[in-house]
Amino acid sequence: MSELRRLIRSLWREAMPARALRPRGIRRRPRDPGEAAALRALSLRIGRRAFATRLVKQGPRAYRLVSSPRTL
Amino acid sequence: MSEDPLLVRARADLAALKDLASPLEVQLRTAAVIARVLGKTGDSVVVVGGSAVSFYTGGAYLSRDVDLVTSVSARRIAEVLPLLGFERHDGAWVHVETDVVVDFPAPPLAGDPARLTRVDTDEGPIQIIGIEDLLVDRLNAVVHWNDTEAREWCIAILALHRDLDSAYLQARAGTEGVAEELQRVTAEASTLGPRLGR
Numbered sequence: 001m002s003e004l005r006r007l008i009r010s011l012w013r014e015a016m017p018a019r020a021l022r023p024r025g026i027r028r029r030p031r032d033p034g035e036a037a038a039l040r041a042l043s044l045r046i047g048r049r050a051f052a053t054r055l056v057k058q059g060p061r062a063y064r065l066v067s068s069p070r071t072l
Numbered sequence: 073m074s075e076d077p078l079l080v081r082a083r084a085d086l087a088a089l090k091d092l093a094s095p096l097e098v099q100l101r102t103a104a105v106i107a108r109v110l111g112k113t114g115d116s117v118v119v120v121g122g123s124a125v126s127f128y129t130g131g132a133y134l135s136r137d138v139d140l141v142t143s144v145s146a147r148r149i150a151e152v153l154p155l156l157g158f159e160r161h162d163g164a165w166v167h168v169e170t171d172v173v174v175d176f177p178a179p180p181l182a183g184d185p186a187r188l189t190r191v192d193t194d195e196g197p198i199q200i201i202g203i204e205d206l207l208v209d210r211l212n213a214v215v216h217w218n219d220t221e222a223r224e225w226c227i228a229i230l231a232l233h234r235d236l237d238s239a240y241l242q243a244r245a246g247t248e249g250v251a252e253e254l255q256r257v258t259a260e261a262s263t264l265g266p267r268l269g270r
Binding site: 036039040042043044046047048049050051054055058060061062063064065067068 | 092093094096097100101127129130131132133187188189190191192193194202224225227228231232235264265
């Protein structure tokens with residue numbers, strides 16, 4: 001590895017320590033515990049809202065999708 | 073010779089979806105139109121994979137494509153999909169107006185056909201793989217591929233839904249060797265507040 005590359009990498013790691021420590025790979029979603037908890041709560045909020053509004057339960061294993069108005 | 077009215081209406085229904093903002097809604101309604109056309113011979117069409125996760129999480133998870141398992145032959149699919157406005161790109165079907173990507177994983181369905189979820193849409197009904205079978209599929213990804221993303225979505229699904237067939241889920245998880253992981257994600261999900269009612 002060239003000196004220049006080593007220098008760039010060390011500067012980058014210094015500038016972005018959190019990102020540099022994360023493992024790579026598209027299937028991984030490494031997060032610190034606070035970030036993970038916040039994302040989990042957000043997912044549940046989105047899900048609960050959808051099942052309270054657009055995905056209406058009609059019986060066991062049966063739902064109705066409420067069509068939304070065209071907004072785009 | 074005039075075109076089949078079923079195909080004309082299906083093509084118009086799909087084109088009309090391009091103005092919708094919700095990706096989940098566009099995917100489900102697209103699947104319903106395809107099921108209406110492919111299923112007219114009595115064949116089943118079932119949503120599986122990421123788009124099923126998307127449904128059971130109420131759209132919190134966004135799937136890149138719609139995976140449909142069907143008993144319809146690949147030849148018949150290749151005849152019909154272009155008539156509905158789809159083009160073939162790298163093995164998947166892409167709708168030219170909505171950009172919805174549809175894929176057809178090889179059958180059989182990796183789950184119990186008696187436990188499918190039915191969703192009625194303006195375009196007709198669509199069937200989705202049973203929640204228990206989907207969970208087992210995702211737990212396999214967690215255990216065998218170390219798929220931490222899938223683990224999060226298992227927890228979300230378990231936290232959102234309580235109308236699961238626990239006995240069936242545990243039996244399938246045991247058969248697949250993912251029972252311990254099921255216990256762990258269930259425990260984590262139980263700390264996340266009330267689940268949806270029946």
